[in-house]
Amino acid sequence: DAGVIQSPRHEVTEMGQEVTLRCKPISGHNSLFWYRQTMMRGLELLIYFNNNVPIDDSGMPEDRFSAKMPNASFSTLKIQPSEPRDSAVYFCASSLTGQGNTEAFFGQGTRLTVV
Amino acid sequence: DQQVKQNSPSLSVQEGRISILNCDYTNSMFDYFLWYKKYPAEGPTFLISISSIKDKNEDGRFTVFLNKSAKHLSLHIVPSQPGDSAVYFCAASLNTDKLIFGTGTRLQVFP
Numbered sequence: 001d002a003g004v005i006q007s008p009r010h011e012v013t014e015m016g017q018e019v020t021l022r023c024k025p026i027s028g029h030n031s032l033f034w035y036r037q038t039m040m041r042g043l044e045l046l047i048y049f050n051n052n053v054p055i056d057d058s059g060m061p062e063d064r065f066s067a068k069m070p071n072a073s074f075s076t077l078k079i080q081p082s083e084p085r086d087s088a089v090y091f092c093a094s095s096l097t098g099q100g101n102t103e104a105f106f107g108q109g110t111r112l113t114v115v
Numbered sequence: 116d117q118q119v120k121q122n123s124p125s126l127s128v129q130e131g132r133i134s135i136l137n138c139d140y141t142n143s144m145f146d147y148f149l150w151y152k153k154y155p156a157e158g159p160t161f162l163i164s165i166s167s168i169k170d171k172n173e174d175g176r177f178t179v180f181l182n183k184s185a186k187h188l189s190l191h192i193v194p195s196q197p198g199d200s201a202v203y204f205c206a207a208s209l210n211t212d213k214l215i216f217g218t219g220t221r222l223q224v225f226p
Contacts, residue, residue, distance in 0.1 A: 106158030
């Protein structure tokens with residue numbers, strides 16, 4: 001398996017534009033996570049899906065952020081409209097839960113810069 | 116509110132010596148703890164974990180210690196190597212398999 005695949009690796013956009021980040025989890029994994037890495041808060045959990053259903057979105061900063069998982073092999077994180085304070089590295093991770101081991105596998109991340 | 120805290124943003128250790136990275140948590144119900152390692156421009160990778168029913172887990176040069184009464188865990192790396200230079204995140208989970216991460220500690224191992 002190629003691991004968790006995220007695209008794009010880098011995104012530079014102007015304030016006010018819509019940004020869509022994409023993620024393909026590891027085949028067979030049933031949980032998917034979106035994290036944001038910042039200096040102040042480290043790896044911050046934004047939203048968590050289990051079997052394609054959003055379980056916990058309490059970490060989503062505000063209504064400008066939305067996430068979907070239309071099937072087991074694809075998820076998106078959308079920011080509309082984007083703001084400079086959204087600049088960060090966004091990670092997607094997947095895991096096989098219910099097995100007693102909650103190790104999550106991370107993608108390489110998308111570095112988002114909003115100017 | 117930060118449920119998992121890593122109070123040392125950075126640590127510098129000489130090659131061959133022991134590196135000790137610390138992590139504190141606030142929720143006594145956490146039942147599983149993990150350490151991840153992150154190199155620049157890469158995603159975090161799993162390093163070692165420990166269940167709340169244990170107080171120590173060892174894997175080669177890496178040992179994780181858990182002190183539940185103090186709500187504290189630590190990662191020991193012995194001996195430290197230059198390739199260990201990275202950012203280390205501790206994480207905790209509670210039943211739901213959702214991982215809560217700390218802010219990370221940047222370890223630099225110098226020759």
